[in-house]
Amino acid sequence: MINKKILSAAVKIMPNRLQDKAICSALNLLFVNKITLDADKTVSVSVNDLNKQWFMRLTAKGFMPLAQKVVGDNDIQLSTDLATIFASQRRSQLINALESGAICVVANNQDKQAFLSAFEAITQPQIDNIVNRGYRFLRMTPPTRIDINKVVFDDIECQQDVDFIRDHAVNIEKTDLPKALRLMELAHKARPEGPFIRDKVMEYRKLLQSK
Structure with a gap:
């Protein structure tokens, strides 16, 4: 598993434009055709212990990086931490994180429910695909999700x-x-x-x- 220091270093040296593109691509793969909103929305995604925040617009075509950041006044705000992201490589843990608030969604009731429903529709193969892409993006070998010696x-x-x-x-x-x-x-x-x-x-x- 990628530790915090390695990931922090990778984020620091990666151009912001490339980060924005990677985050939007990942979200589009996870939520493709799953989020129904009544209008375009601005979205912020925060990883608190990395002290990083990304901004994008969600349209009918999916997530797109914002040319101009909308700090503090986004329609939808997603926030979490690294430990939760790593644990959420299993779908059951992803759902637990949503229910416990470890993944926090701040929005009006309608938009929040749309996001929560979209999260619940994510499948384990989709998560595996994103994880593998992320490790390849960082030029690292992805871990095996199932420990064959301890599997239950x-x-x-x-x-x-x-x-x-x-x-x-x-x-x-x-x-x-x-x-x-x-x-x-x-x-x-x-x-x-x-x-x-x-x-x-x-x-x-x-x-x-x-x-």
């Missing part, structure tokens, strides 16, 4: 997670069959209708019983 059922949030666990189980079935069975059983719990996963669970159990 609650860590599985989308079908791609099931695929990842299933494929890892197959990769280690020759070298660590007990672990492969544990992973395949997790995949089976998450996707009980999958015939390949079901058959693999039965195969692994029989092999272990015969030893």
Whole structure:
């Protein structure tokens, strides 16, 4: 995971115009066709412990950088901190952050509800896509979202997670069959209708019983 010092340094050396473009691109990928507002809005995004704030306009075409900043008088204000951003790489934590106020949305009731609804519509694959793009943008290797050695059922949030666990189980079935069975059983719990996963669970159990 990127630590605060590395990210702070990267932000400081990155031209503001490039930062604005990157933030708008990320928001457009996350919220594409999901936010319905009655008119164009000015938006500020703040990361408090980075002491950074970005300004943009939200139109029917999406988020666009503002040529002239609107400090202190934006229609919609989003604010959070780095720890929350990192935790929100999991959709469940993103929703928790919204509910707890760790991600704060300040706007009139209608616009706030539009944003909250758009946040709730974000999928885990969309988040994974943004995270991977962010790391590539910073020329860093993205971390694996699921720790295969500690994964539990609650860590599985989308079908791609099931695929990842299933494929890892197959990769280690020759070298660590007990672990492969544990992973395949997790995949089976998450996707009980999958015939390949079901058959693999039965195969692994029989092999272990015969030893």
